Amino acid sequence: MVVSKSQPAQNSTVLIFGAGNFGSCLASHLGDSLHQVYMWAREENLIKHFNEHHRNPFYLTQHEFPETIHAVGPELPTEEFIASMDVLIFAIPTQFLRANLKLLRPRLDINNLPLLIFVNKGIEVGSHALTLEIIADTCGADIAKASTFISGPSFAKEIVERQPTSVSVASFTEEEAAKAANLFHQPHFRCYTGGDPIGIELSGALKNVYAIASGMSDGLGYENNTRAMIITRGLSEMTCIGTAYGASPLTFLGLAGVGDLFLTCSSSNSRNYTVGHRLGKGESLDEIMKTLGSVAEGVSTTKGAKAIIDMLGVDAPIANSIYDVLYNGKDTRAAIRELMALPPSRELDLPPNVGEPARHLLRKLGLGTPGSITPPSQYQPNL
Numbered sequence: 591m592v593v594s595k596s597q598p599a600q601n602s603t604v605l606i607f608g609a610g611n612f613g614s615c616l617a618s619h620l621g622d623s624l625h626q627v628y629m630w631a632r633e634e635n636l637i638k639h640f641n642e643h644h645r646n647p648f649y650l651t652q653h654e655f656p657e658t659i660h661a662v663g664p665e666l667p668t669e670e671f672i673a674s675m676d677v678l679i680f681a682i683p684t685q686f687l688r689a690n691l692k693l694l695r696p697r698l699d700i701n702n703l704p705l706l707i708f709v710n711k712g713i714e715v716g717s718h719a720l721t722l723e724i725i726a727d728t729c730g731a732d733i734a735k736a737s738t739f740i741s742g743p744s745f746a747k748e749i750v751e752r753q754p755t756s757v758s759v760a761s762f763t764e765e766e767a768a769k770a771a772n773l774f775h776q777p778h779f780r781c782y783t784g785g786d787p788i789g790i791e792l793s794g795a796l797k798n799v800y801a802i803a804s805g806m807s808d809g810l811g812y813e814n815n816t817r818a819m820i821i822t823r824g825l826s827e828m829t830c831i832g833t834a835y836g837a838s839p840l841t842f843l844g845l846a847g848v849g850d851l852f853l854t855c856s857s858s859n860s861r862n863y864t865v866g867h868r869l870g871k872g873e874s875l876d877e878i879m880k881t882l883g884s885v886a887e888g889v890s891t892t893k894g895a896k897a898i899i900d901m902l903g904v905d906a907p908i909a910n911s912i913y914d915v916l917y918n919g920k921d922t923r924a925a926i927r928e929l930m931a932l933p934p935s936r937e938l939d940l941p942p943n944v945g946e947p948a949r950h951l952l953r954k955l956g957l958g959t960p961g962s963i964t965p966p967s968q969y970q971p972n973l
């Protein structure tokens with residue numbers, strides 16, 4: 591059993607893993623309050639520059655960070671350092687999370703566990719695991735159950751400019767989610783809590799696939815009707831995939847679902863949208879990935895999403911089409927033409943067979959199997 595530290599106070603000690611756009615954004619956001627913030631980076635030159643100049647030389651380069659934030663690394667922090675933290679936040683791209691958590695696990699004291707918050711938005715290639723499962727595999731079921739997930743429409747650049755922003759925060763118990771919500775709360779930043787971490791994770795990961803589709807359509811020169819169609823049909827696909835997986839369909843109507851879908855499908859500030867836009871303009875995926883300079887989770891997540899869609903047998907023609915554009919050389923214009931040529935169909939039917947992947951995951955976490963821990967009352971999966 592995990593013994594968590596008490597509620598993080600307004601002056602918590604926080605360590606953020608990842609010093610990219612979002613890791614450094616969250617460092618700035620929390621450093622803006624009374625929290626003592628450390629940010630772990632892998633790049634020695636970033637650490638030195640950040641500590642001397644309070645600027646990140648590679649990401650959010652125009653932003654001046656609060657002087658109280660310290661960059662640490664490139665070695666992983668010691669067990670003693672981690673033990674002194676109230677909160678650990680993981681802003682590491684999904685494909686690298688497993689390797690980092692494996693290294694970190696021996697340094698975590700399960701009897702004195704900080705609040706653990708994950709903000710990555712992706713599905714692991716190969717295993718098609720959600721982050722919950724990656725945590726369970728590397729750190730054990732107890733640590734996975736205690737973890738909290740944040741997702742929603744939140745461009746890093748706008749948060750550091752203190753533009754009003756809201757996100758979804760989910761954990762298996764809303765008490766844990768409320769701790770994270772309180773930690774992040776500021777006059778310009780509101781969190782809405784919930785108890786469907788699987789739905790929140792699927793929302794954040796899948797919207798990236800549709801952001802690629804929307805960017806692609808804009809890049810091809812199609813305008814508002816087409817974008818609105820992709821956003822709405824994307825929401826419908828996300829909801830079907832998520833419901834079949836075992837998430838609550840309502841979760842997809844929240845900030846992490848339609849909120850982030852709308853944001854990233856309609857802004858060139860989104861890296862996933864940008865990948866799609868450049869594909870639509872005729873660039874190859876190879877060229878785009880070499881020059882993007884930042885992670886676009888949707889590119890790898892499309893592979894995991896495709897595996898999940900095939901496993902569930904749900905109808906998700908837009909996601910399948912993006913998979914073919916990215917990995918089977920399908921022409922972008924032909925992709926849109928073929929989607930439009932599909933026979934007329936009913937607008938929205940939720941899938942009949944639901945919940946097996948979520949049940950499998952809950953069993954792995956020791957939740958919901960006969961004789962084990964009863965699922966927390968706040969968690970309302972669609973089982």
Ligand SMILES: NC(=O)C1=CN([C@@H]2O[C@H](COP(=O)(O)OP(=O)(O)OC[C@H]3O[C@@H](n4cnc5c(N)ncnc54)[C@H](O)[C@@H]3O)[C@@H](O)[C@H]2O)C=CC1
Nearest residue numbers: 608609610611612613681683686710711744745746884885
């Ligand atoms: N940028 C944004 O506005 C938001 C991003 N996110 C999510 O946060 C996660 C991180 O995204 P960004 O910071 O924007 O990406 P980024 O591309 O700006 O930065 C990536 C970070 O990951 C680190 N990294 C690369 N390989 C690594 C490895 N093998 N091990 C550990 N760290 C490694 C890099 O050093 C860098 O610090 C993604 O899952 C993204 O979807 C979530 C909300 C908003």
Ligand SMILES: O=C(CO)COP(=O)(O)O
Nearest residue numbers: 742743744745860861862
């Ligand atoms: O998820 C995001 C904002 O909510 C960031 O989107 P991109 O990763 O597409 O830039």
